[in-house]
C-alpha cells in the first residue's frame with residue numbers, strides 16, 4: 001500500500017502540518033518507513049497533527065522510523081486510543097514516549113509509554129525530554 005497520496009491529501013486540507021517544510025519532504029520521501037507513513041495516516045484520523053521532527057540524530061529518527069508530534073495537546077485524544085497492546089501491534093509501533101503528567105498531574109507519567117512494542121517505564125530524564133512533543137517510533141519493515 002502506498003500512503004503518500006493520502007498523506008498529500010491530509011496536508012492539502014491541513015489535517016497534517018509541519019513545523020518545518022523539510023519534515024514534510026522527509027515524511028513523503030523514500031527514506032522513511034512505510035510503517036511510519038501508515039501510522040501518521042492513522043494519527044490524522046484521530047486528531048490534527050503537527051509534526052515537529054522526522055529525521056534527526058536521536059533515538060529511532062535517523063532510520064526514518066520515528067516522528068514527533070509537536071501539538072502535544074492532542075495526547076489526550078490520541079494516546080488512549082493508540083496506546084493499547086492491540087493497537088500497538090496492529091500499527092507496528094515500537095515506541096511511544098510522552099510524560100502523561102502533561103495531561104493530568106495525577107497520571108502515571110508512563111501511562112501510555114511503549115518500547116519494543118511493550119508497555120515500558122522510561123526514566124525521569126527521558127520523560128523530561130518528552131513533555132512538549134509525543135515521540136512515536138515504528139518497527140522496521142524488515143524485522
Ligand SMILES: [Zn+2]
Pocket residue numbers: 053061066067068134135136
Ligand atoms: Zn522523537
